[in-house]
Amino acid sequence: MLRDSWYVACAASQLTDRPRAARILDQDLVVFRDGGGKPCALLDRCCHRGVKLSLGKVTDGNIACVYHGWQYDGTGSCVKIPSLPDGSAVPRALGVPAFPCVEQDSYLWVWMGNARKEPPSDPPLIEDFDQYRWMQGSTPMACSATMLIENQCDPVHPPFAHVGTHPVYFASRMTDPKDYSYEVRATDSGMVVFIPTVDSLQDPIPSDYNLLVTPDPPTRVCIHQRFMKLDFFVLNHIIPTSANTCRMEWLMRGAKGPHSVKWVDKEPKIAEQDRILLESAQPAYDQNDDFEQSVPTDFITMMVRQVVALANSGRWHEDRRKLPRRRVVQIRS
Numbered sequence: 001m002l003r004d005s006w007y008v009a010c011a012a013s014q015l016t017d018r019p020r021a022a023r024i025l026d027q028d029l030v031v032f033r034d035g036g037g038k039p040c041a042l043l044d045r046c047c048h049r050g051v052k053l054s055l056g057k058v059t060d061g062n063i064a065c066v067y068h069g070w071q072y073d074g075t076g077s078c079v080k081i082p083s084l085p086d087g088s089a090v091p092r093a094l095g096v097p098a099f100p101c102v103e104q105d106s107y108l109w110v111w112m113g114n115a116r117k118e119p120p121s122d123p124p125l126i127e128d129f130d131q132y133r134w135m136q137g138s139t140p141m142a143c144s145a146t147m148l149i150e151n152q153c154d155p156v157h158p159p160f161a162h163v164g165t166h167p168v169y170f171a172s173r174m175t176d177p178k179d180y181s182y183e184v185r186a187t188d189s190g191m192v193v194f195i196p197t198v199d200s201l202q203d204p205i206p207s208d209y210n211l212l213v214t215p216d217p218p219t220r221v222c223i224h225q226r227f228m229k230l231d232f233f234v235l236n237h238i239i240p241t242s243a244n245t246c247r248m249e250w251l252m253r254g255a256k257g258p259h260s261v262k263w264v265d266k267e268p269k270i271a272e273q274d275r276i277l278l279e280s281a282q283p284a285y286d287q288n289d290d291f292e293q294s295v296p297t298d299f300i301t302m303m304v305r306q307v308v309a310l311a312n313s314g315r316w317h318e319d320r321r322k323l324p325r326r327r328v329v330q331i332r333s
Contacts, residue, residue: 001025001145001240002218002312004113006123007039009250011136012106013263019063021054023241028053031101031108033062040074041101041110046119047094053293061164072096078082085257096299105129106136106261107249124220126235126251137264139271143278144285145219146308147242148248150301151274152221152236155192157183157331165270167227172333179332182211184300186323189218190216191307193300201326215304217311246281286304299329 008288009022009031019032021044028044031051044052046065055066062071062079073082076098100111101121131250142146151157157285183197194205195212199254205212212224219239226233240246248271267275284291294302303323310319 004120004304004314004315005218006102006109006111006119006121006310007219008240009101009108009110010247011037011138011263012103012108013136013261014138015039017129019054019056019058022051022110023247024039024110025240026242027112028052029099029110030063030329031110032058032063033298034074039101039103039108040110042074042076043099043103044071044098045096045097046070046245054098072100094235106251107285110111113193115169117198124216126284128201130259132256135252136250136261136262137266137268138247138249139267139275140241140245141275142245143275143282144244145238145246146305147272147278147282147285148238148246149215149219149221149308150304151169151278152223152238153215153304155193155213155331156297158333161273162270164275165268166275167225167230167232171227177332179330182300182329184303184324184327184329186307186320186325187214188301188320190214190311199329215307244286244299297328297329297331303327 003025003267007024009024010030014020015031015033021032022029022031029041030044031039031041034040042053042063044054046053046067048065048068048070051065051067053063053065053072056064059071062073062157064071064083069082070078072095073079076095078094081090085092089318097115099115100261102109102123104123105126111119113119158166160171162169180192180195182195185192185201192205194209196209198206214222216222220288221236221238223234235251237249238246239249251273306323310316
């Protein structure tokens, strides 16, 4: 996955007065708040004997290793070694790598690119975040981040995979199967999938859509589903933790104002349904991905795969025009 990007380390509400471990890409990080409450992110490894700093505690705004008490400030510099004789200075070279860390829209964001350079942009904003009530949670999954991103944009699986939980499942139970037209467009930041379709690329997305899915690489997927009186809006940040594991930080929108964010420990049933299926499929891809077969109704997920691959190549702005600008896909449901 792309390193030069912001990734969610954890929900801001979950970082209290104790340090917290967070794995992003192939890096184990520790996040903590300094004396002023500012979030900080360091490599989760004491430079003395390699013990995880996340096992320690925050002391005077510094993180102290539980093994020998070495303390590090928010920049990663070692500022105290208790075992040194009185009056001895801490060698300047001692420290651990630090990563830019920002608190925004109920999340702690970490820049995983070159930490010696200023990030070229801020973390992506959540539109109208302060105008709604939200529920928030986190679900680890033993499958690749790309597989989960594809799953979130797949309009074919809900009638089968999400029994009793998804609007499309209930819609499929109310009518006989029929053909639906989904429109897919490449955008400057990723792609968009919506229904009903319009006549041409020059026409805007209809304001009365009943499904809008916008994957925004490398990790964000927004799903907005309208069905009868139901208005279902969820924003998922899918964080790769290794080549074949990931973590889904989900944020579900409730009623409009007053603004609040409620943390939910329990895994939502709809996420559990996806997790079980994707975790069952991952071993097949670990062994060999040549088995995979697709049909025309898989166009949406195959384009998602292209979008994610281009974003992760670091050449999105140069190569995104190679994607189909518009396609209408017929799906029976």
